[in-house]
Amino acid sequence: MPQRLVITGRSQEPRGRFAEELRRLRSERGLSLRDLAKEVGWDASLFSKMEGGRTLGSPEVVEALDRYYGTPGLLLTLWELAIGDPSQFKEQYRRYMILESEAVSLWHYAVSAPPGLLQTAGYAREALAVGWIKEHELDQQVEARLGRRQLLESDDPPLFRVILSEAVLRTSLRDVGAWREQLEHLAEVAERPNITLQVLPFSAGPHGLMNTAVMFLRLTDGRTVAYSENDLRGERVEENASVELLQRRYDAMRDFALRPAESRKFILRMLEEVPCEPST
Structure with missing residues (x-):
């Protein structure tokens, strides 16, 4: 029987995973929140809330982050999972x-x-x-x-x-x-x-x-x-x-x-x- 893969230790909760990924990507770039705000164009306090799990941000912000980090579609997919089932609420x-x-x-x-x-x-x-x-x-x-x-x-x-x-x-x-x-x-x-x-x-x-x-x-x-x-x-x-x-x-x-x-x-x-x- 093949050996079972080791769990990554990352959050299994969609909202937590989304915030975790945002923190990881910024940390790998060595950026401060202010640096990120200058590069992407939104306020640093918004990114702070997103990375802390206090807000999910808008799809426009998430798409901009996907473009900046070179992760096409990844963050937007995690964002959609965190928002929940699209059929759950009217658009x-x-x-x-x-x-x-x-x-x-x-x-x-x-x-x-x-x-x-x-x-x-x-x-x-x-x-x-x-x-x-x-x-x-x-x-x-x-x-x-x-x-x-x-x-x-x-x-x-x-x-x-x-x-x-x-x-x-x-x-x-x-x-x-x-x-x-x-x-x-x-x-x-x-x-x-x-x-x-x-x-x-x-x-x-x-x-x-x-x-x-x-x-x-x-x-x-x-x-x-x-x-x-x-x-x-x-x-x-x-x-x-x-x-x-x-x-x-x-x-x-x-x-x-x-x-x-x-x-x-x-x-x-x-x-x-x-x-x-x-x-x-």
């Missing part, structure tokens, strides 16, 4: 997630559900289950959604502002324990220094984003990109005039939202209304 949303991982600050408005970045496992599972997802895909979808939370839990998280419609806090889960856990999580993240959480009460009345969940991403190159979605489709918005219009509506709505401290108290009051589960 528009996959592109949005890439931009989200690179953003220096984010603003969200949630119409009826907590944004994915703030969802607990219990909430994600029940919410995804009602979308007619096949049982064998559910665990994968939940894991993918929870993986996004790492963005806010990294050593250098982006600034994150979120406005929750009161409807988000009134639409409870069927699983009382999971709903309590979700509210507790919202109250906890509201105290983090990089997160500003506000509640828009029903008493605020009509506003320009009543039926539209929207996210704004401030990117490293100074651009702001928006992403709006409903239950059927999502749309990435990059044209300046359209982004500006959405921002004006967001800012006008924010003026009617509760202040952060009042918002956290509101969530805690909602938490008091959740019935306690019977002891077993």
Whole structure:
């Protein structure tokens, strides 16, 4: 029987392997992050995050690195594996997630559900289950959604502002324990220094984003990109005039939202209304 090959010791996890390969290639060239930034043309902080596994970067950046290192297709293949199965997300949303991982600050408005970045496992599972997802895909979808939370839990998280419609806090889960856990999580993240959480009460009345969940991403190159979605489709918005219009509506709505401290108290009051589960 032929001798079994020795394992290389390299990471078997796609995201870790991608970051590891980036570090290896730069080290072999004897380059600093600043040197690489000068050669390839992107900011050194982006390469630092990519090599640290905190972001995957965009396909454009990865293709540029492939050309520079003379590894045609290698890094892009590893990047695609790290991103995941292409069928897992609609293309528009996959592109949005890439931009989200690179953003220096984010603003969200949630119409009826907590944004994915703030969802607990219990909430994600029940919410995804009602979308007619096949049982064998559910665990994968939940894991993918929870993986996004790492963005806010990294050593250098982006600034994150979120406005929750009161409807988000009134639409409870069927699983009382999971709903309590979700509210507790919202109250906890509201105290983090990089997160500003506000509640828009029903008493605020009509506003320009009543039926539209929207996210704004401030990117490293100074651009702001928006992403709006409903239950059927999502749309990435990059044209300046359209982004500006959405921002004006967001800012006008924010003026009617509760202040952060009042918002956290509101969530805690909602938490008091959740019935306690019977002891077993």
